[in-house]
Every structure is written in structure tokens, then in C-alpha cells.
Amino acid sequence: MSDLDLSQVLSLRYRTSAEADKYTEQLQRNLALATKAQVARLAIGRSLAMGRLPDGQVDSKGMDIPATSLFSPENIGAWVGLLATHARATGSEQVSSQESLRGAIRAHWHRGAVALWGDWTSSDRDYDRFIETLVRRSEMPDFADQQPDDEDASQQGDAKEPVAPADASAQLTKALAELGIKVQVKEVIQGPRLTRYRVLLVNLADLGKLNRSVAQLGLAMNLGQEAATVSNGDEPKTVFIDLPRPRSSWTAVGIERLRDWSHTASKDTNQLLLYAGVSVTGEDVVLDLATAPHLLVGGTTGSGKSVCLHSFLLSLLLRHKPDTLQLALIDPKQVEFKPYGKLPNLYRGEIATEVPPAREMLAELVAEMDARYALFNHLGVANISEARKKGQKMPSIAVFIEEMADLVMQDQNVEPLISRLAQKARAAGIHLVLATQRPDAETFSGLIRSNVPGRVALTVQKGTESNIILDEKGAENLLGQGDMLLRLPGEAPRRAHGVFVKQENVAQILASLFK
Secondary structure (H helix, E strand, C coil): CCCCCCCHCCCCCCCCCCCCCHHHHHHHHHCCCCHHHHHHEEEEEEEHHHCCCCCCCCCCCCCCCCCCCCCCCCCCCHHHHHHHHHHHHCCCCCCCHHHHHHHHHHHHHHHHHHHHHHHHHHHCCCCHHHHHHHHHCCCCCCHHCCCCCCCCHHHHCCCCCCCCCCCCHHHHHHHHHHHHCCCEEEEECCCCCCEEEEEEECCCCCCHHHHCCCHHHHCCCCCCCCCCEEECCCCCCEEEEEEEHHHHCCCCCCHHHHHHHHHCCCCCCCEEEEEEEECCCCCCEECCCCCCCEEEEEEECCHHHHHHHHHHHHHHHHCCCCCCEEEEEEECCCCCHHHCCCCCCCCCCCCCCCCHHHHHHHHHHHHHHHHHHHHHHCCCCCCCHHHHHHHCCCCCCEEEEEEHHHHHHHCCCCHHHHHHHHHCCCCCEEEEEEECCCCCCCCCCCHHHHHEEEECCCCCCHHHHHHHHHHCCCCCHHCCCCCEECCCCCCCEEEEEEECCCCHHHHHHHHHHCC
16 A cells, blocks of 8 residues: 555545446435445445455446545545455455556445345335344454353353453444434443443433434444444433444453452342442442342353353352252253352252253252242241241252253153242242253243243344343343343343353362361
């Protein structure tokens, strides 16, 4: 790019083909965009994700637009860099002069406009479906932050020293202005993975437009496949806009955070506090399983679901002795709960790893529940807390089932036992944590879901899976590696970044607790 002077680039005018110009005008009208340049940028971005440009010349018979409309002094360097990098990576004609830059912009604009028009027509000219298509197709990479997508990486592995997060307030303000939304950024808060912008809406009527334009905002901010989120702010006319950052700037939530919390947490043994991680802005996120009173935990392979379960188990073990808590563990995978196999407070003294022992354990838990209710009736109390006040030494029982879907599919007699516990076990001090990587309506019947109101959703593949876990979409847009949404009865969903728990962390904590 030695022959390219960016100030000269900004003084030029650019045009595309007659065909692409026609599509650009139609897309501008259909998408209600203010300028042709906005469509051109979408088109160029669409083309950059499509690989090598085809051979052959593209005519330049479309209407021209000035470079200052297409680019800005702040982003021209990034655009030229993307065009030049794309050419080198795909073996296309090198972008090393003003003329070759004109040719690259013309060719990408042409190809991208044709592709966008194809996306529009294949979406039946439905705006929402078209935007969803754009988001799914957005594959523009963060070249500085490509990491292997293996199991270790997906569970937050040993991170390098994080890069200092950038403040994109100016870019955000400009992107929203292009969408017709005027804002003032009042505060920037850097969290572990997201940057939260506290934004004042100049015109309150723009709130609806902002909520409808989240996908477009993601494109404008070059978020790739990630998604911006918008939530109500803490003052009149303010909203929070949370933008995901490149992984190179993430900070992990270490096991030390969980240990520190356990030293300061409430000592009330009637509470079954679970440490979920930290919020978007870095505060501790804790939930009480005793009031939840049951949890459904779902997430795809590599989302951090198993690590989340370890965090929950350690939360309980760090605060409870065997006389106040027993753990009933069912693990069809046979590996996740293995470190807990010698706990003194293990229900029945074993981990159920096969279907018959799992069914027997659940049947015993139902019998234990019924026996406790008979005792409550005799004592004239309504629940375990009141029974303890009358001198009964009765531990709570937390039942963790890893990969419940496999268990239910292998034995049709398991689901009725789980359903009965979900319906009645709360007052008896028996609480369920049901986990799966395959949330679907067949596995989690309406009866189970209606009686398991606490939900923890890690990353899932589809919005329908998010609906199964949370009763609403959203989990399909999470970042992976322990990023989660929690929904408890009577509360709006909360986002948290989970603790990264290694197997050696589990072994060390258990060794220190049960010497």
C-alpha cells in the first residue's frame, strides 16, 4: 500500500456497475436507509466475506458518490486495510494504487449488492428475516484474535495477558447517528468481556428504533457474529448498550474470586447459595437454590456448562458441612462428577453413573421426601427450616443430574420421578439442578419446565433451544466460554460470566475441606 495516500483516497469519487447501482437504490428504499453510501458499505462488507473476487472487469456505469460519504477520516484506514488484506489472502489483484483501490471497491460493491439483493428476495422481502440473514452471514474475522475452537479454548483456558479494551464511544455515536438515532454517551464501563455504554437518548421516541436496529448496529460496529444488547438504564432517557469485545481483551473470572466470595457470604445454612460468576460490569452474581427452588442448566458442548456445575458444587461445599448438606450426584457421562466420589456428604455414598442406579437414587429421594413430610406433619411444621428450629438435624439435599436428556431417553420411568420431586420437594429441602447440552421439548416436558422455574442458559445453537431453557430467545447470542443468562422466578434475565474452574482447582478445594 506504499502508493496509497489516505488523504487522496478521501478526495476521490467511487462508482459501481449499472446493475449494482440499480440494486443499491432498491435496497436503500426497502431498508429505509438514508444514503446510498450506507448500502454500499453493507455491500462491500458482504462481498469481503465471500472469498476471491471473480475474474473479469465490472462496468463503472453506476452513479458515483464521494469518498467522504462512503468512508470517514477515522475509518478509511481500516477499510483500505480490509480490502488489501482480502486481496492478499484470496490471491485477487493487489490493492496497491489509487486505480487498483477503485477497481476493488467497484468489484466488491457490485458483487455485494447482487448478493444482498439475493438475500432480500430469498427472505421474501421481509425486513426482520433479511436482517437475521445478514447476521448469520457476517463472518468478518478479528484477525488479531483468532484462537482454536477446541474444548479447552471454549472453557476459557489459560489466557494470555489481556489487551486493554478500547473505548468505542465515538464509533458507537456515529453508527447510531447513521441509523437516525441521536445519543450522548454518558459513561463507559469495561467489564470482563463486554463494554457497557451508558447512553442518553436525545429523543425518547428513538428507543423503539434502537431496539429494532440492534442487528444493524452490530454490522456497523463490526461485531461479526456477536450481538449488541440494549437494556433500560438507571436514569430517565438512558439505556445501557453492551458491546462484546475481541477475546484478546477478555479477563477471566478465576477460582480466587469464588474463594473470596465464600469467605464473606452469608453463613445461614438454610440458604443454598450458588456462585454463578460476575455480572457484565464485574459484580458478584449469586443465587439461592433454596428459593429457586430448582434449576435447569442448558448449553451446547464447549459452552462452559460442566464448568458452571463445578462452580455451583464448590459454592455449596465451601459453605456447608455434611450435617447441613448432602449431594446426590447422577452422572451418565461418568467423568464430570468423578472428583466428588469420596465426599463424606455424598448421598448413598456413591455417584450414580448408570441408568438403574440413577433410577433407584431418584426413587429413594422421592421416598425421603415423603418421609420428611410425614415427620413435618407429626411436628406440626410446614418445611425443613421450621423442623430445624424444633431441633431436627436434617440436611438439605442438592440433586445434580448431568446430561438429563440421556437419562430420560434411556428410561421412561425416570421422568415421572424427576417431575414428582420438582413438584413437591422444595419444602422438604430437596432441590434439583438439571443439566443438558440438548434442550428440547421432548426431554423437558411442560410439567418439568413449569416446576423448575430457575433457569441458567449458556450458549445454545438456536433460538428455539433458548426458548426451552429461558422461555425466550437470547442464549443463542451469548459469547461462549461460560457466558450465561440467569432467570429466576419474578426476575428479569441477568447476564453473568462464569468462573473458570479447572479439575485441579476442584481437587485442591476438596482436599482442603475434607482432610
